[in-house]
Structures are given as C-alpha cells and as structure tokens.
Amino acid sequence: MRRMFTAATAALTLTTAGTLLAGAPGQAAPTGWGRPVVTAAPQPGAAGLGDTYFPDYGNGGYDVGHYDVRLRYDPATDQLSGTATILATATQDLSAFNLDFLLDVESVRVNGWAANTSTTGVHELVVTPARTITRGQQLTIVVRYAGIPSETLVGGYTGWTRTDDGALAVNEPEAAWWWFPSNDHPLDKATFDISVSVPTGVEVISNGVQPRPPAAEAGNRTRWIWRTTSPTAPYLAFMAIGQYDIVTDTTPSGQPVVNAYSTSLGALGPAARASIERTAEIVDWQSGIFGPYPFEAQGGVAGPLDGIGFALETQTRPVYGPGFWRRGANTYVVAHENAHQWFGDSVSVAEWRNIWLNEGFASYAEWLWSEEQGEGTAQEVFDFAYASYPADSEFWQVLPGDPGAARIFDDAVYDRGAMTLHQLRLAVGDDAFFEILPAWTAEHRHGNGTIEQFQALAERISGLDLDDLFTTWLFTAGRPDVASTARKATAAPTEPKSWAKIRESHELLSH
Numbered sequence: 001m002r003r004m005f006t007a008a009t010a011a012l013t014l015t016t017a018g019t020l021l022a023g024a025p026g027q028a029a030p031t032g033w034g035r036p037v038v039t040a041a042p043q044p045g046a047a048g049l050g051d052t053y054f055p056d057y058g059n060g061g062y063d064v065g066h067y068d069v070r071l072r073y074d075p076a077t078d079q080l081s082g083t084a085t086i087l088a089t090a091t092q093d094l095s096a097f098n099l100d101f102l103l104d105v106e107s108v109r110v111n112g113w114a115a116n117t118s119t120t121g122v123h124e125l126v127v128t129p130a131r132t133i134t135r136g137q138q139l140t141i142v143v144r145y146a147g148i149p150s151e152t153l154v155g156g157y158t159g160w161t162r163t164d165d166g167a168l169a170v171n172e173p174e175a176a177w178w179w180f181p182s183n184d185h186p187l188d189k190a191t192f193d194i195s196v197s198v199p200t201g202v203e204v205i206s207n208g209v210q211p212r213p214p215a216a217e218a219g220n221r222t223r224w225i226w227r228t229t230s231p232t233a234p235y236l237a238f239m240a241i242g243q244y245d246i247v248t249d250t251t252p253s254g255q256p257v258v259n260a261y262s263t264s265l266g267a268l269g270p271a272a273r274a275s276i277e278r279t280a281e282i283v284d285w286q287s288g289i290f291g292p293y294p295f296e297a298q299g300g301v302a303g304p305l306d307g308i309g310f311a312l313e314t315q316t317r318p319v320y321g322p323g324f325w326r327r328g329a330n331t332y333v334v335a336h337e338n339a340h341q342w343f344g345d346s347v348s349v350a351e352w353r354n355i356w357l358n359e360g361f362a363s364y365a366e367w368l369w370s371e372e373q374g375e376g377t378a379q380e381v382f383d384f385a386y387a388s389y390p391a392d393s394e395f396w397q398v399l400p401g402d403p404g405a406a407r408i409f410d411d412a413v414y415d416r417g418a419m420t421l422h423q424l425r426l427a428v429g430d431d432a433f434f435e436i437l438p439a440w441t442a443e444h445r446h447g448n449g450t451i452e453q454f455q456a457l458a459e460r461i462s463g464l465d466l467d468d469l470f471t472t473w474l475f476t477a478g479r480p481d482v483a484s485t486a487r488k489a490t491a492a493p494t495e496p497k498s499w500a501k502i503r504e505s506h507e508l509l510s511h
C-alpha cells in the first residue's frame with residue numbers, strides 16, 4: 001500500500017538514531033559472579049526500538065500484551081474521544097516511558113496512580129509515573145484523550161482519512177498515532193478489544209469478531225464491539241466508520257466471515273462484491289500453499305469513494321480503496337492482501353527494511369493465483385514483468401532488500417520482489433520452494449522475521465548456498481542477467497491475461 005509521510009519522518013528521526021538503541025528491551029544490566037551488585041537507578045525507557053529506517057517508532061522498556069480501546073466518534077465533526085487501557089509488562093526498571101500518540105491527552109494513570117505527561121519529538125508522549133516501575137512489573141496504563149484526527153497533522157500529513165459519512169483509520173506504517181496510544185512497531189504485538197460509540201445508523205467495522213451485537217446507548221447512539229485474540233501489530237488494527245452493508249457468513253472451515261461494503265460505491269458495488277466475496281475461497285487455496293490460516297476470522301472492507309486510494313492488509317480483514325473495482329472484479333488484490341495475513345501480519349518485519357518479506361511475497365501470491373486461474377503461469381508473468389522494465393530503467397536501481405525509508409512501497413519491492421521469489425523457486429525446485437513457504441510461516445507464526453533468517457531457512461531446506469541469488473536480486477543495483485537461469489526469458493514475451501489486473505493493483509499499492 002502507499003502513504004506519503006515516510007520520507008519526512010525519516011528525515012526528522014535520523015538525527016536521534018545513535019541514542020535510541022540504549023535501553024532497548026531485552027538488555028539486562030550487566031551483573032556478574034564475583035562483582036558487587038550495583039543497583040542502577042531506574043532509567044527512562046528508550047524513545048524508539050532502533051529500527052534502521054524509523055528509529056523512534058515503538059518504545060523501549062515495556063511490552064504490551066493487550067489494548068482495550070473504548071471510543072466515541074462523531075462523523076459530523078470528526079471528534080474522537082475515549083479511553084485506552086493498556087496492559088503491559090516492564091522489561092527494565094523505569095523512571096518514565098513513552099507512548100506513540102498525537103491526540104490531546106487528558107490524563108494518564110499507571111496502576112491507578114496519576115502520572116505526569118509531556119510530549120517530545122514527532123509523536124512521543126512521555127509518561128512519568130508517580131512511583132518508579134521495576135523490571136517484570138505488570139502495568140495497567142489508562143490514557144484518556146480527545147481530538148480531531150483529520151486536523152492533527154505531522155509535517156502537513158494525517159494518516160487518518162475523514163470521509164463524507166465517517167472515517168478510515170487505515171495506514172502503513174503510521175496509523176495508530178491518530179487513534180490510540182501504543183508501542184507502535186511490529187516488534188510489539190498485542191491483542192485488542194476495540195469498541196466505538198457512534199450515532200445510531202452509522203456502522204463500525206474493525207478487526208476480529210464481534211463478541212456482542214451492537215448495543216443501543218443513551219442519546220440515540222450505538223456501541224460497536226470488536227475483539228481480536230491473535231497478536232496484532234498496532235498498524236494492523238483498524239476502524240472503518242460510515243455507511244456500510246455488512247455481510248456475515250461462516251467458511252466451510254468454520255471461520256467467521258465479516259465483509260462490509262460502503263454504500264457510496266454505487267455502480268462499483270457489484271465488482272467489489274464479486275471480488276471480496278471470494279475471500280474465503282482464496283484464503284482456503286492459500287492455506288494449502290502457505291500453511292494454516294493464522295487468525296480467527298476473515299473478511300474484507302470495501303471503503304467509500306472518497307476514502308483511501310490503496311488497500312491494506314489490516315489483520316483478519318483487509319480494507320480496499322474503490323480504485324480496484326473501476327474496471328470490474330479484481331481477485332488479484334484480494335489474493336495480495338490475504339497473502340499478507342501470513343506474510344506481514346502473522347510473520348511481521350523485525351525492522352521495516354525487511355519490507356520485501358511482506359510485499360515481495362504478497363506480489364508473488366498474485367502470480368501463483370494467475371497460475372491457478374489459468375491466466376498465465378508464474379514463469380510467464382515473470383518473463384513479462386522482467387521484459388517490461390528496460391535495463392536502463394530507474395526501477396532496477398532500487399534494492400528490494402534495502403530500498404530506504406522513503407521507498408519501502410516502491411515498485412521494485414513488489415515486482416522485483418516477486419521476481420526474486422520466482423528465481424528462488426527456479427533455483428531450489430518446486431518441491432523445496434513449496435516446503436520453504438509453510439516452514440517460514442510456521443517458524444515465525446505470530447512473530448517477526450528478517451531477510452537473513454529467510455535466506456538461512458531456504459538454504460537449510462534446499463541444501464544450497466543461495467548467497468549469490470539473494471545478493472544479486474535483493475541487494476545489487478541493475479537488472480540481473482537471467483540468461484543462465486533454468487528457463488530463459490524470451491525477448492518479447494506475450495502479455496499474460498492476468499497482467500492488466502496485477503499491474504493495475506500494483507499501481508495503486510505502490511506508487
């Protein structure tokens with residue numbers, strides 16, 4: 001998917017990179033046999049997790065287990081208010097800690113005691129508790145807040161999309177800042193209860209399942225309640241608020257399905273339904289290739305005409321902009337976003353520089369879907385994609401394995417990323433390749449991964465040294481030579497039937 005804030009953030013945060021690794025979680029104070037035990041004074045938690053691209057994303061010193069986000073929203077004014085109750089565990093002795101958040105904070109309590117707060121940097125809320133916190137301590141952090149997310153700008157940008165009839169809290173990699181305080185990095189996943197009170201007649205869709213039907217509240221309002229019981233990275237939590245037709249069902253495998261369609265779609269509505277209603281079929285097919293589906297529910301949300309221009313793999317329920325339906329049904333974007341449920345959502349990047357593990361794999365899932373649909377084999381899609389970028393194209397100058405913070409959604413991460421997986425498949429053979437994919441999703445299920453770990457797994461299963469392949473395709477500028485690969489790319493390959501849909505999707509998903 002695509003959003004515009006990344007470059008600005010990177011510029012703002014790089015200057016502090018050097019100091020952010022200190023105090024990252026998991027760093028124990030050095031103590032040793034025979035040395036006097038020195039009790040260090042509690043320190044503030046780090047303002048970031050030291051991500052190479054986004055050093056101040058996430059925070060050090062604690063690990064979140066659960067977010068209970070209880071909100072009230074009014075589409076007429078875009079006024080959002082609420083209480084976030086965060087259950088966390090301290091990973092060091094703490095004098096203070098940060099949350100990533102932008103809205104106005106009324107109060108913060110830590111284990112019942114009122115805390116002092118201040119703000120610093122782009123999106124840092126600094127919480128100084130009344131009592132110091134010891135390593136291993138259970139924390140209940142209660143944040144009361146309010147604001148107008150569409151008017152809360154960072155460098156002129158908001159990740160919150162206000163629409164005619166509501167809003168979309170859907171973005172990557174920055175989304176949570178505009179609607180709940182969090183430890184905003186994929187390294188700290190948690191479960192979520194999200195409930196939102198809106199004027200009766202407005203729908204709210206979020207992740208997971210509805211433990212209770214919407215309930216009437218005073219003042220002609222209705223509260224919608226959603227729960228996700230699988231670990232979720234904060235940016236993959238979402239809300240879609242507005243006028244939606246909601247379609248619920250159960251898959252043949254017994255999973256709840258919730259699909260929702262903006263009533264604004266008009267003539268695009270049937271194409272949206274003809275795509276998203278195939279989610280369970282596509283997920284079932286993917287489960288046979290990628291391994292068991294990692295979550296407790298499925299679905300999709302077709303956003304409104306004036307909403308987002310991209311799609312995002314929000315956990316258990318991707319959200320799609322209207323552009324995907326303009327030329328009829330598009331199941332390729334459904335295959336892409338649902339492949340992310342394994343590659344991105346269950347196995348998340350350990351650092352954002354590993355974005356190829358998300359986009360390369362979700363793009364290759366489209367090539368596999370093309371093969372399954374009889375609209376062009378993966379080899380035919382490879383040949384056409386490879387030939388469509390001339391050797392002197394800028395496309396070949398971006399490294400999918402390390403594109404830079406401003407280019408994590410570049411075409412190269414998607415298309416050259418998928419080409420890389422196809423080259424891996426040719427190198428190791430189909431038997432090993434289709435063993436590597438489910439092994440990866442099993443070994444890192446509900447966790448994180450790096451490109452280096454994926455290469456090691458592929459080498460273990462195939463028994464081959466793959467260093468040249470990964471270095472050439474992911475980390476070297478210039479168009480790789482395919483003359484020596486098992487199947488040569490022809491000079492003027494025929495366009496596969498799937499290409500128009502795949503290209504159309506990638507133009508919206510990347511830039």
Ligand SMILES: [Zn+2]
Pocket residue numbers: 001336337340358359362509
């Ligand atoms: Zn994607």
